[in-house]
Amino acid sequence: MHTYTFGQSDEQAMIRDTCARMLRPFESRHQEFERSLAQEGRVPEEFWQAMTEAGLLGAFIPEAYGGTAMGLTAGATACDAMASKGFGHPLYLLTSMDALCIANAGSDAVKDKFLPKIATGEIKMAFAITEANAGTNSFRMTTRAKRAGDHFVLDGEKTFITGIDQSDYVMVIARTRSRDEIKSAGLPKTACLSVFVVDSHAPGVELTPLPMRAIEGARQFTVHFDAVKVPLENLVGEEHAGGAVMFSTLNPERILIAAGACGQTEYLLDRAIDYAGQRVVFGEKPIGAYQAIQHPLADLRIRIEAARGLTYKAAAAYDAKVDAAETGMYANMAKYLSTDLAIDAADRAIQTHGGAGFSEDIGVIGYWERTRLMRTAPISKEMILNYVGEHILGLPRSY
Amino acid sequence: MKILVTVKRVPDPETSIKVKPDGTGIVTDNIKWVVNPFDEIGVEEALRIKEKVAGSEVVLVSIGDKVAQEQLRTGLAMGADRAILVLADDLDPLGVARVLAKLVDDEKPDLIIMGKQAIDDDSNAVGQMLAELLGWPQGTFASQIELSDDQKSASVTREVDGGLETLSFPLPGVITADLRLNEPRYASLPGIMKARKKELKEIPVADLGVDVTPRVTITKMEPPPSREAGKIVASVEELVNLLHTEAKVI
Numbered sequence A: 001m002h003t004y005t006f007g008q009s010d011e012q013a014m015i016r017d018t019c020a021r022m023l024r025p026f027e028s029r030h031q032e033f034e035r036s037l038a039q040e041g042r043v044p045e046e047f048w049q050a051m052t053e054a055g056l057l058g059a060f061i062p063e064a065y066g067g068t069a070m071g072l073t074a075g076a077t078a079c080d081a082m083a084s085k086g087f088g089h090p091l092y093l094l095t096s097m098d099a100l101c102i103a104n105a106g107s108d109a110v111k112d113k114f115l116p117k118i119a120t121g122e123i124k125m126a127f128a129i130t131e132a133n134a135g136t137n138s139f140r141m142t143t144r145a146k147r148a149g150d151h152f153v154l155d156g157e158k159t160f161i162t163g164i165d166q167s168d169y170v171m172v173i174a175r176t177r178s179r180d181e182i183k184s185a186g187l188p189k190t191a192c193l194s195v196f197v198v199d200s201h202a203p204g205v206e207l208t209p210l211p212m213r214a215i216e217g218a219r220q221f222t223v224h225f226d227a228v229k230v231p232l233e234n235l236v237g238e239e240h241a242g243g244a245v246m247f248s249t250l251n252p253e254r255i256l257i258a259a260g261a262c263g264q265t266e267y268l269l270d271r272a273i274d275y276a277g278q279r280v281v282f283g284e285k286p287i288g289a290y291q292a293i294q295h296p297l298a299d300l301r302i303r304i305e306a307a308r309g310l311t312y313k314a315a316a317a318y319d320a321k322v323d324a325a326e327t328g329m330y331a332n333m334a335k336y337l338s339t340d341l342a343i344d345a346a347d348r349a350i351q352t353h354g355g356a357g358f359s360e361d362i363g364v365i366g367y368w369e370r371t372r373l374m375r376t377a378p379i380s381k382e383m384i385l386n387y388v389g390e391h392i393l394g395l396p397r398s399y
Numbered sequence B: 001m002k003i004l005v006t007v008k009r010v011p012d013p014e015t016s017i018k019v020k021p022d023g024t025g026i027v028t029d030n031i032k033w034v035v036n037p038f039d040e041i042g043v044e045e046a047l048r049i050k051e052k053v054a055g056s057e058v059v060l061v062s063i064g065d066k067v068a069q070e071q072l073r074t075g076l077a078m079g080a081d082r083a084i085l086v087l088a089d090d091l092d093p094l095g096v097a098r099v100l101a102k103l104v105d106d107e108k109p110d111l112i113i114m115g116k117q118a119i120d121d122d123s124n125a126v127g128q129m130l131a132e133l134l135g136w137p138q139g140t141f142a143s144q145i146e147l148s149d150d151q152k153s154a155s156v157t158r159e160v161d162g163g164l165e166t167l168s169f170p171l172p173g174v175i176t177a178d179l180r181l182n183e184p185r186y187a188s189l190p191g192i193m194k195a196r197k198k199e200l201k202e203i204p205v206a207d208l209g210v211d212v213t214p215r216v217t218i219t220k221m222e223p224p225p226s227r228e229a230g231k232i233v234a235s236v237e238e239l240v241n242l243l244h245t246e247a248k249v250i
C-alpha cells in the first residue's frame, strides 16, 4: 500500500519489512491469537520472544547496554507496522517508554541493572502513575516513598495499572515529600515527585484485578504498596526531581500510541476494503461501489497520510532532541489526530461488515473498545485541546 | 572462505503486475521491490556457511539501477559483510554472467551462490553461463549443500525431474539455490543498524571493460489471458459426468 513514503527512510521500510516477516508465522493463526488475548488476558509469550529476536526491544536502548539506540522513529515504525497487520503487545509500549525514561534520566547503576535485560527481552515492565484521585491531574497523587537507610519505603495505591500481572517491574511515580510539606514550603505542585523501578513481585505489592474492557492482551489492576522496600539504585533521576523525568516519558508514549493508532487504522481499513469488495447485497455490484460505504473508507485513507506525517514528525523531533515543548506539541497533536482516526476506522469497519461486524470471528468489534480507550487514556482528547489552547494559542486556562 | 552471492532487485511476488500498453515491459509505478526470493535463499546459505567456517566473508553483488542499494542493504542487514553494486541498465543473462565473471577475477571467491533464477524474467541462465565462462563446476537447483571439512569441495543435492541427484565437485564452483534449500532469516533491528556501517561499493559497468551488448531483446510482453470463473458442482457424480461430457478428459 505504501510505496512512496515522504520523509520515511529506507531504514524504516526495512523495519516495516522486518515486522511483517516476524508476524508471518502468527498471521495464519490470527483468530487463535485474538482469542487468547480475549480469554487469557495476555499475549502469547512466543510473540514477545519473536519481538525480542527481531530486536524490537533494543531500539530505545543505547548500544553500550546491548541495544541499537535506533530511536523512537524506529520504535514507532515497529508499533505502526505490527498494528497494521492486526498485532501488538501492550507491554511493548509500556516497556519501551520505561526504557526510554531509564536511558534518558537514569544513573549508571539503574541503567546497568535494567537496560541490558530489557534489550534481551528478559524483563517486561508496567507503568504506574494514576491513582483513584489523581488521573488527569497527576499532581494530586499521594503515594509516598520515604528514604530509610539503603532503600526507600513505598506506601500507597495506584489504579488502572495495565499488565502489571505480566510484568517483572513497574515504574512508579511517587511523592518523596507530602503535598502538605510542599505547600507549606511554598514549592510548586510539580515538586518532590520521584520515579522508581519497583519489583512487581516484591513483598508488600498486592494486586486487585479490575473488571475493565479496553485492552485485550493485558488486564488492569489496582496496585497496593504496603511498606515495599525499593533499593536506592532503583531511583530514576534525582530524588524529588521526578516531575521532569515523568514528563519526558509522556511524549514518547503519545508518539508510540499515535503510531499504533495509524497502524490500527490501516488494518481496519484493509479489512473493510476486502469485505466491501466482495460482499454483494443488491444486483451484481459489491457494497464497496456504494458511496455510503466507499467514501468513509476513502476518507480514512486520506487521514492516515496526514496522521502518519504528523506522527513521524513528532518521532523525528524526539530523536533529534528538539526541545521538549516543541516535541510535546507534535506528540500531542499526533496523538489527537491518530486516535480519533482509529476510532472512526473501527466504527466504519464495523459498519462495512454489517451484522458480521459484531462477530468475534470477524474480529473488528474488539477494536471498538480498543480504539475508544485512546480518546480517554492516557490523556483525553479534551486535555490535548486544553493544552493547545493554552500553550500554543496562548488563551487563558479554564481550570 | 569467501562467498560471492548475487542479489537482484525484483518486484515483490505479492504485487500484482501490469504490462505496459505498448508491450515493452511492466508498469513499474506503485510496486514494491524486494530481494529476488531465490537470491535471498542464497544469502541465507552463505551466512550459514559463514557461521560454520570461521573467517569467512560474504560479499553481495547486484547489477542494476542505483536503487538496488535497498536490496543490498537488506542483504547486509541479514548479515553479509559487504556489497558491490554494478551500475548498469537492464542486461541480458549473458551480460550479467560476463559482469560477474569479471568481478570474480577481481574478488577471487571460493564459492558463488546465486538464486536458480530471478522471479522477474525467470531466465534461469546466469548461473550456468557464469560457470561456463569461468570454467568452474556447477551445481544447479540445490536443495542441500555440504562442504567438505577442508572446504575444498562441495556436495550438492539437486532437485531434478523425478527425484534428487547428488553431485560432488571441487571448489571454486557455482551453486544455484532452489526453494527448499533453506528458510531465509529476516533482518533484525541490530542487523539493520550494523548494515549502516558496512561497505557498499558502486562500480559503473563501463569501468569493468566487459562487453555487455545484449544478445537477447524483448520484442513483446503480454499478460496471460484472464481465466474464466470456475464452476462449482454439487456432487462427485456431476463432476465425473461433466469431465466426461463437457471437458472430454475422461
Ligand SMILES: Cc1cc2nc3c(=O)[nH]c(=O)nc-3n(C[C@H](O)[C@H](O)[C@H](O)COP(=O)(O)OP(=O)(O)OC[C@H]3O[C@@H](n4cnc5c(N)ncnc54)[C@H](O)[C@@H]3O)c2cc1C
Pocket: A126, A127, A128, A129, A130, A132, A134, A135, A136, A137, A159, A160, A161, A162, A163, A212, A213, A214, A215, A220, A373, A376, A377, A378, A379, A380, A381, A382, A383, A386, A399
Ligand atoms: C484501560 C485503561 C488502562 C490504563 N492503564 C494505565 C496504566 O497502565 N498506568 C497508569 O498509570 N494509568 C493507566 N490508566 C489510567 C488513565 O491514564 C486515566 O484513566 C486517565 O489519565 C484519566 O484519569 P481518570 O480516570 O482519573 O479521569 P478524571 O481525571 O477523573 O477525568 C474524568 C473526565 O474529565 C475530563 N477532564 C478532567 N479535567 C479536565 C479539564 N481540565 N478539562 C476538560 N476535561 C477534563 C477528563 O478528560 C475525563 O474525560 C488506564 C486507564 C484505562 C481506562
